Amino acid sequence: MIQLILTWLFSIIVFPGFFFTIALALFTQYLIRKWSGRFQKRMGPTYVGPFGVLQPLYDLIKLVHVKEEVIHKYCMPGLAKLFGLIGIAAAISVIVFYPLSPFRVICDFDYFIFIYMVSIWIPLATILMSLSMPGPYTSIGVSRFLTLITLVEPAYFASLIVPMIIISENNKPVYSIYTTSINVINLWINPMTIIPMVLALISSIVVLQAKSLYNPFNIPEAEQEVIAGYETEFSGPVLGIARLLHDIDVTITALSIVYILLGGPYPFSHLSIPGLVILVLKYLAVIYVSTLIKNLFGRYRLEQALYTIFKYALIPSILAAVFSTIYVVAIT
C-alpha cells in the first residue's frame, strides 16, 4: 500500500507529472524557437545552457521571480495567477492516463475525463486569467480566443475519439486512452481503417496548431491589430504563468496525438530502446510539423482561420468518426 502511494506521488510530482511535464514543455518551447530560428536564418536560443537549451527555463524564472508586475486599478493579479495555476494543475493531473506513467489509471470512458480536464479547464483558465487583468484589447483577444476554441475543441475531441470507436468494439476497457494507445498501431496497417486514421491525424495536426495559437492561427494575440490580445495586460509572474500554461497545453496536446493516434512506443515497450526511440521520434515529428506550419504560413484573418479549422479539422474529424462507426457496424 505504501509502495502504491509512493509510486502515485512519484508519478504526479516527478515523472511524468510536475517536473517532467514542465521540463518537456520548456524543452518543446526551446525546440520550436530553435527550429523557427533556423527556418528564418537566425541562431535561435544560444546563450543559456548547452546550445541555449536552458533559455526557456531562464525566461520563466526571470518572469516569475525578477520582473516587475505592472498592474492598473482594475487588475486582480492574485486571481489571475490562481487561475493560471489551476489550468496547469488540470493539464498535468491527467498525465496518469498516459501509458508513460508508472502509476496508470485505466477505466471505461477515461478519455472523457481527460477531455474535460484538458479541453475545458485549460482554455477556461486562460480566459479567466485574461479577464482578471481586463482592458479593451484584452476583451477583443478573449473574444477571438473563445471564437477559435468553439471550433477547435470539438474537432480535438472528434479526432481523438476515432481510434477509440473502433478499438472499443473488441477491447476492454472501452474509450480508454491506455487501451487505445496499445492497440492503435493495428489500425494503421488495416486498409479499411487507415482512411479514418489519416483524416483524424490531419485534423489533429490542424487542431494542435490552432490550440497552440501558432501561425496561421495566432489571431487572439495578433500584435498589430489587438496589441497582444488576451495577454495585453499580462506582465511579470502572470505572463510567466500564462506562457507556462500555454507550453504545457502544447505538450499535452502533442502527447495525446503521439499516444492516442500514433500509438506511442508500441509495438515495443516504454522500457526498451526501440520503444523509447520510436516514442521520441514520433513526438519530435509532431512538434517539427507544427513548427514547419508555423513558419510557412502568415497569420489568417479570423474568418479565414475559422473556415480553415472548419474545413480541415472539424469536417475531417467528424467524417473520420462516421467512417469508423460504419466500419464497426459492418464488422460486428
Added chain:
Amino acid sequence: MINEIRLDNPIQAVFYIVINFAILLVVLGAFYILLKPGSRRKTSIYLSGEGEEVISFKSITPSTLNLYWFFIKRFAKKIYEHLVNTIHTGNLMDWVEFMVSWYGLLIIASILTTIIYMFMYKG
C-alpha cells in the same frame, strides 16, 4: 515498478484525478511562493496612449454576447446568410430543390443504415 489501477467505474477515476489536481495545486502554489515575485508597479490602463477618460468600466468588462461577437456576427452570420440566399431567393423551385436534396440525402443515409443493420449487424 509499474502500478496499474484498473477501475470498474469512471467515477473512481474522477476521484484519482481530483486528488492529483489538489496535490499539483499545492505543489505549484508552494513553488510560486518559494520563487517570491519581484516588485509591483501600478500604472494606468494601456490604451495606445489615450487617457482613461475614453473608456468606462463597462467597456473593459465585456458582456457574454461581446465575447462571442466574432463567432455570432462573422462566422454564424455567413452561414445564416448562405442559407437565406440559397432558400429564400423568391423562387419557390429553389426552396423545393434545397429541401429535396437534403431530404434525399437523409433518406439515402437511412436506407444504407437499415441495410447495414439488417444484413450485417443482425447477421
